[in-house]
Amino acid sequence: MQLQRSSSQDGELQFHYRWQQQGQTVDFSFQLPEQSVQQHLSSFRRYSPQLANTLMRQALQQELGRRNTAGMQVELPPTGSPFPLKVKARRAADARELQQQLTAQLQQARQDYLQQIYHTELRLQPNRQVIMVDHQRILADSLQDLLPVAGALQQKFPYTTTREISQFLLDWLQRIPYQSLNERSQSSAAGFLPPLQLIQQHRGDCDSKVVLMAALLRLLLPDVPLVIVYLPNHAVLGIGMQSQSSDQQLRLDGQNFVLADPTGPALQPVGEITARYHLYLQPGIANYRRL
Structure with missing residues (x-):
């Protein structure tokens, strides 16, 4: 796929893609405000256990400074070590009450940090609690910035079906270079790029591409149900649309979802994912989350 990028004097970034599809030349173009690209989800960061620990410790110390803990002893773990803390008091009931209150404060500080950096804590099968990118929130907060891309798609396909627009998005995204999983070894977000950053950097991993594809489908087809399906070291998109006999599907909460994998570089059509999954x-x- 060929990509031509340019900047206009009025602060617009222009993207023009061209590729060959079944012997036909496909062109796809849109413009994005440079300011939107630069500011897009600017608070998104990789999750840092060390920073989370520091922020939780600071919140705890501030809370202790506001309380009268005379006759009580609060034991913190060594700096850099994970919580929990220990509370001692003359009356066991007082110790339990203070420990519950301080634990709630720690949990709130942790959640505040996760929300700030666009992460969330999810329970996955089999009974695993994991911290990961909040794909659902990133999608929702990207819709406004992606309106120019959706508008270009609407002009290109004024009348289309869910399958046709999904296939076009797959044809486009699968040709965008794939970011290796090796770059994700240090963090759940090491390879993830929010939608406009993916477009700007012209690369992305599996869940980055899933979120971009899902966001554009949400803008174009707001009533179509969507899920992100988490597989070992991988993610694919589930689309609530009419299926064909050859489609790989997943039934969730009484509804069938046709699977689509925008990752690439394999050019897989709607309804096809790699056999090993x-x-x-x-x-x-299957682990999943509605988008």
């Missing part, structure tokens, strides 16, 4: 597409086994 089929084992994980069973009710009660």
